[in-house]
Amino acid sequence: MAETIISTDNLVKEYGELKAVNQLNLAIKKGEVYGLLGPNGAGKTTTILMLLGLTEPTSGTAQIKGFDATRDSIAIKRFTGYLPDQVGFYSQRTGRENLVYTAGLNGISAVEAAKKAVEVVELVGLTNVIDNKVKTYSKGMRQRLGLADVLIKEPEIIILDEPTIGIDPTGINEFLTLIRGLSKEQGITIMLSSHLLNQVQKICDRVGIFVKGSLLAEGSIEELAAELLAQKEIDLSVKVKDLSDQVIKKISALDEVIKVEKQENLLDEIYQYYFTGGEIDARL
Amino acid sequence: MPGFSNSFLVMVDKEISDHVKSWKFIIVVALILLTTFGSLYSILNIIRENAALINKGDNFLFLKLFTATDGNLPNFMTLISFLGPILGIALGFDLVNSERNRGTISRILAQPIPRDYFITSKFTAAVIVILLLVFSVGFLVMGMGLLSIGLPPTLGEFLRICIFLFLSTIYIAFWLSLGILFSIIFEQAATSALASLAIWLFFTVFYSMIVNIVAQSLSKNPFQINHLTVILSRLSPNYLYDELTTILLTPSIRTLGGLSFQQLQGAIPSALSLDQSLLLVWPHFTALIAASLICFAVAYLLFMRREVRA
Ligand SMILES: Nc1ncnc2c1ncn2[C@@H]1O[C@H](COP(=O)(O)OP(=O)(O)O)[C@@H](O)[C@H]1O
Ligand SMILES: [Mg+2]
Numbered sequence: 001m002a003e004t005i006i007s008t009d010n011l012v013k014e015y016g017e018l019k020a021v022n023q024l025n026l027a028i029k030k031g032e033v034y035g036l037l038g039p040n041g042a043g044k045t046t047t048i049l050m051l052l053g054l055t056e057p058t059s060g061t062a063q064i065k066g067f068d069a070t071r072d073s074i075a076i077k078r079f080t081g082y083l084p085d086q087v088g089f090y091s092q093r094t095g096r097e098n099l100v101y102t103a104g105l106n107g108i109s110a111v112e113a114a115k116k117a118v119e120v121v122e123l124v125g126l127t128n129v130i131d132n133k134v135k136t137y138s139k140g141m142r143q144r145l146g147l148a149d150v151l152i153k154e155p156e157i158i159i160l161d162e163p164t165i166g167i168d169p170t171g172i173n174e175f176l177t178l179i180r181g182l183s184k185e186q187g188i189t190i191m192l193s194s195h196l197l198n199q200v201q202k203i204c205d206r207v208g209i210f211v212k213g214s215l216l217a218e219g220s221i222e223e224l225a226a227e228l229l230a231q232k233e234i235d236l237s238v239k240v241k242d243l244s245d246q247v248i249k250k251i252s253a254l255d256e257v258i259k260v261e262k263q264e265n266l267l268d269e270i271y272q273y274y275f276t277g278g279e280i281d282a283r284l
Numbered sequence: 285m286p287g288f289s290n291s292f293l294v295m296v297d298k299e300i301s302d303h304v305k306s307w308k309f310i311i312v313v314a315l316i317l318l319t320t321f322g323s324l325y326s327i328l329n330i331i332r333e334n335a336a337l338i339n340k341g342d343n344f345l346f347l348k349l350f351t352a353t354d355g356n357l358p359n360f361m362t363l364i365s366f367l368g369p370i371l372g373i374a375l376g377f378d379l380v381n382s383e384r385n386r387g388t389i390s391r392i393l394a395q396p397i398p399r400d401y402f403i404t405s406k407f408t409a410a411v412i413v414i415l416l417l418v419f420s421v422g423f424l425v426m427g428m429g430l431l432s433i434g435l436p437p438t439l440g441e442f443l444r445i446c447i448f449l450f451l452s453t454i455y456i457a458f459w460l461s462l463g464i465l466f467s468i469i470f471e472q473a474a475t476s477a478l479a480s481l482a483i484w485l486f487f488t489v490f491y492s493m494i495v496n497i498v499a500q501s502l503s504k505n506p507f508q509i510n511h512l513t514v515i516l517s518r519l520s521p522n523y524l525y526d527e528l529t530t531i532l533l534t535p536s537i538r539t540l541g542g543l544s545f546q547q548l549q550g551a552i553p554s555a556l557s558l559d560q561s562l563l564l565v566w567p568h569f570t571a572l573i574a575a576s577l578i579c580f581a582v583a584y585l586l587f588m589r590r591e592v593r594a
Contacts, residue, residue: 045593052394055591074396082394088387092305104294105395149391 002029005157005189006051011060013046013213020046022213023060028191028206033183035200036193038210044193045085047210048161052082064157078106081150085162087142091135095126095145098134099152106153113152120148124178140171147178158182160192164199176203291397292405299409308374309413316367316421323357324425328432330354344535346437347444349429351533360425361529364418364452365522366488369459371417373480375410376463378473380587385471390592403464403587407580410460415453422449440558447562448532454572455525459484461579468586487522518568521575528568531561 006028013021021043028034036044049055051062053073062069064076089098096117103113121130124144129137137145143163150158160179164172180203183190194200200207201221208218217224240247252260303309330352331345353359358366380403383389393399422445430436437445462483466476499512517523535556556564 049591049593054390054393055593074398077394077396082391084387084390084394086387087391088383088389089391090302090388091386101294101298102391102395105291105392105397107291107396146391153395 002031004028005030006034006062006064006191008047008051008062009060011047011050011062012058013043013050013055014058019213021050021057024213024215026208026215028189030189031183031187032205033180033190033192033203035204035207036191036210037195037197037200037207038193039195041212042195042210043213044210045161048082048159048191048193051159052077052080078153079155080157080159081153081155083143083146083150083158083160083163085165087146087149089134089137089142089145089149092133094131094133095121095137095148096130098145099149102149103152108153116152116154117148120151123151124148139166140168140175143167143171143175144178147175151182155188157189157191160190162194163192164194164196172199173202179203291395292401295397295401295405296409296412299406300413303375303410303413312367312371312374313417316363316371316417319357319363319367320360320421320425323353323359323363324349324428326354326357327352327359328429331433344441345433345435346426346429346441347533347535349425350445350448351530361448361533365455365526365529368418368452368456369484369488369522371414372456372459372461373463373477373484375413376460377467377477377480379406379410379464380467381471381473381476382467385473393592400584400588403584407461407464410464411453411457414456414460418449418453418456422452443558444532444535444561448529451525451528451532451569451572454576455521458521458572458576458579461576461583465579465583465586468583468590487520491520491522492517518571521572524568524572524575528565528572531556531565535561 004027006026008024008026011021011024011026012019024043024047026047036047038044046055050057051064051069053069053076056070064080067073067075069076089095090101093101096114099117099120100110100113103116104110108116117130118127121127124147126141126144126148129141134142134145143166147163158179163179164175167175176199179190179192182188192200192204204221206218206220207224209216209224217227219227238251248260251257327349331348350360353362380389383392389402392402426437426442426445459480463476463480466479467473470476470479495513495516499509499516502512503509518527535558562569
C-alpha cells in the first residue's frame with residue numbers, strides 16, 4: 001500500500017455564511033492520479049488553494065508530504081507544481097523566457113534553466129513555438145505551456161485545476177494522455193479537479209465526488225459506479241424492435257429489474273407537452 | 285538550499301526590464317527629457333546674458349541651472365515636482381492588478397518564494413528605475429551646464445544637488461507607492477490610474493485653495509492665518525517637497541513659510557550653509573520619507589491579506 005502524500009483533516013473554509021469547504025478529509029496516495037469531481041462552486045479551487053497555502057483554512061489542516069500547508073507552504077511549493085485554472089503568462093515574452101523565469105524563482109541557475117526549458121517544451125510538444133511570444137499562443141498551447149511551467153521544477157506532485165477548460169476535444173484527449181503518462185512513467189502524484197465526469201473517468205485512478213464543500217463518495221470509477229447503482233433505482237427506457245408481451249415478460253424476468261411499466265396516455269402526454277409549451281397543436 | 289534572495293533578484297531584474305521596455309515608461313521619460321532640455325536651454329540663455337549680474341557675490345550660479353526661469357518654461361525643480369508624480373504613478377498604477385487580470389499572479393505565488401517578494405520586488409525595481417532616471421537627468425543637466433558656462437559647481441552646490449536628486453526619488457517613490465496601493469485596491473488598471481491622478485490633482489490644484497478657505501474661516505488675525513496656512517499646507521506631499529527643494533537649492537532663502545517679526549528681527553541677509561539648510565528642512569525630510577513608507581506599508585499589508593484567486 002502506497003503512503004499518503006496529500007491529506008486534509010477536517011478542512012473547513014468559510015466565506016462569511018457560506019461554507020465553501022466543509023469538513024473535508026482527503027487522503028491521496030503517492031503515485032496515483034486523483035480526480036476531484038464536482039459542479040462549479042463545489043469548492044474545488046478553494047481546496048486546492050488551501051493545499052498550497054494560498055488561502056488560509058478557517059479550521060482543520062492540510063498537509064503535503066507531512067508539511068503543513070499554512071506554515072510550510074514554501075517547502076511544499078518546492079516539490080509541488082500547480083496549474084491554476086485560467087493560467088496566465090507574460091504575453092509580451094516568449095514561452096522560453098516565461099519558463100526560464102519560473103525556473104529562476106525555483107532557484108535553478110540560468111544555464112540549467114535553459115537546458116530544462118528545452119526538455120519540458122519537447123515533452124509537451126511546443127518546441128516549434130518556444131521562441132514565439134506567448135500572446136500568439138492558442139488556449140490549448142497556453143495550457144501545455146502551463147504544464148511545461150509546472151514540470152520545469154521537477155515536481156513530485158502536480159495539482160491541476162480544471163486543466164481542460166477551453167481546449168478543443170482532440171486537444172483534451174492529448175492533454176489527458178500526457179498527464180496520465182507523467183504519472184505512470186515518472187511516478188508523479190497528480191491531483192486534478194474537473195466538473196466533467198468523462199474526463200476524470202478517462203485518466204483517474206481514484207475519484208472523489210465533491211458537492212457543496214463535502215465529499216459525497218470516493219473510490220475508483222468502478223467502485224463508484226457500483227456504489228451509486230446499488231443505492232439508486234434508475235429509470236431506463238428501452239428501445240425494442242418489436243414490442244410484444246413476450247419481450248416485456250423477458251425483461252421483467254431479470255433479477256435486477258424492479259418494475260416494468262408501459263407508458264400510458266401517450267397522446268395525453270404529448271398534448272400536455274404542447275400545452276405547457278404554450279402551443280396547442282391544431283390536430284389535437 | 286537554492287538561494288532565496290537569489291529569486292528576489294530574479295524578480296527585481298524582470299521587473300526592471302519590464303519597466304524599461306514599456307511604452308508608458310518611454311513616453312514619460314521622453315516627456316521629462318524634452319521639458320528638461322527646453323528649460324535648460326532657456327536658463328542657459330538667461331545665465332549667459334546676465335552672467336555678470338547673477339554672479340555678483342556668492343550667488344550659487346550653478347544652482348541657478350535648477351531654479352532659474354525665464355517665466356515661460358518652468359525650471360527643473362518645478363518640472364520634477366510636476367512630472368515626478370506622473371512618473372511614479374505611471375510606474376505603479378498597474379503593477380498588481382495587471383498580473384491579477386492576466387492570471388500570472390497565482391502562477392508566480394505558487395513558486396517557492398515568500399509571498400511578499402511579489403510586492404517588494406516590484407517596489408524595489410521601480411525605485412531603482414526612478415533613482416537611476418532622476419540621477420541621470422540631474423547629472424545630464426549639470427554636465428550640460430558645465431559645458432556651456434564652463435564654471436564647475438562648488439562642493440557645496442554639488443552636494444545640494446545630489447541631496448535634491450535623492451529627495452526627488454523619495455518624493456516620486458511616494459507616488460509610486462500610491463499607484464501600487466491603488467493597483468491592489470482596484471481591479472481595473474484604468475480605475476487605479478484615474479484614482480491616483482485624482483489624488484495628485486487634488487494636491488496640486490485644489491488643496492491650497494481648500495487650505496486658504498479653512499485657514500481664513502478659522503481665524504481673523506493675519507499672522508495666525510498665515511501660520512495656519514503653512515501648517516495645513518505641509519500635510520500635502522507636494523508642498524513639503526516644494527518647500528524642501530526651494531530651501532536646498534536657494535541658499536539665500538532663510539526661513540520657511542510665514543515669517544513672524546521675531547524671526548525677522550536681527551536676520552543678516554546672507555546665505556545659509558549646507559548644514560544650516562539641512563537643519564531647516566530636516567522635519568520635511570523625515571515627513572516625506574515617512575509618507576512614502578506609510579503608503580507602501582498600507583499597500584504591503586493589503587496585498588498580504590488579499591486572497592489570490594485567478
Ligand atoms: N473570495 C470569496 N468570497 C466569497 N465567496 C467565495 C470566494 N471565493 C469563492 N467563493 C465561493 O466559494 C464556493 C466555492 O468556490 P470554488 O472553490 O471556486 O468552487 P469550484 O472551484 O469548485 O468551482 C463558491 O460558492 C464561491 O462562490
Ligand atoms: Mg474552480
